[in-house]
Amino acid sequence: MFLLAHSGITLAAARFVEKMNKGAVRGVVDYRFILIGSVLPDLIDKPLGGLLLRETLGNGRTYSHTLAFLILLFAAGLLFKGKWRNVFLTLAGASMMHHILDGMWRSPDTFLWPLYGWRFPRGVPENWIDQWIQNFLNNPFVFVPEITGGVFLLFFLAAVSRTGIKSFLLTGRL
Numbered sequence: 001m002f003l004l005a006h007s008g009i010t011l012a013a014a015r016f017v018e019k020m021n022k023g024a025v026r027g028v029v030d031y032r033f034i035l036i037g038s039v040l041p042d043l044i045d046k047p048l049g050g051l052l053l054r055e056t057l058g059n060g061r062t063y064s065h066t067l068a069f070l071i072l073l074f075a076a077g078l079l080f081k082g083k084w085r086n087v088f089l090t091l092a093g094a095s096m097m098h099h100i101l102d103g104m105w106r107s108p109d110t111f112l113w114p115l116y117g118w119r120f121p122r123g124v125p126e127n128w129i130d131q132w133i134q135n136f137l138n139n140p141f142v143f144v145p146e147i148t149g150g151v152f153l154l155f156f157l158a159a160v161s162r163t164g165i166k167s168f169l170l171t172g173r174l
């Protein structure tokens with residue numbers, strides 16, 4: 001999956017959980033870090049495995065598409081206190097959603113790294129943007145989640161503009 005599906009669907013899921021548990025999590029959900037966490041594994045791995053290590057690895061799913069990465073984020077959340085606890089736990093939850101949307105259980109050699117060895121599977125260093133456009137035009141398993149995520153993102157942007165962009169950037173609340 002790509003950016004629209006990851007960010008839109010994760011934001012909608014967080015909003016749903018917040019609405020369902022009004023009393024319990026109200027004021028806890030920081031949508032700034034939901035947004036960052038929802039795309040964090042790709043923000044790290046795509047430049048790393050796909051650009052920096054393009055010739056030797058050519059794989060856009062490496063360290064931050066692993067269970068170890070999630071455990072690290074959750075552990076940081078538990079170690080820190082106060083604001084930083086919330087930041088890391090939010091990043092961990094949103095990144096976990098990213099792994100679910102990527103279907104990482106289908107790639108145990110990556111997800112369970114380093115259980116199957118220290119090296120990540122070699123990918124094909126194809127052009128992801130071209131590939132995404134092709135899939136977006138032809139593959140319903142790509143265009144349905146991307147369009148759904150895009151619609152959710154529009155609702156999110158509308159909520160941000162109601163809250164006020166400055167207030168949102170400062171607090172992350174909607």
Ligand SMILES: [Zn+2]
Nearest residue numbers: 041042098102
């Ligand atoms: Zn990913």
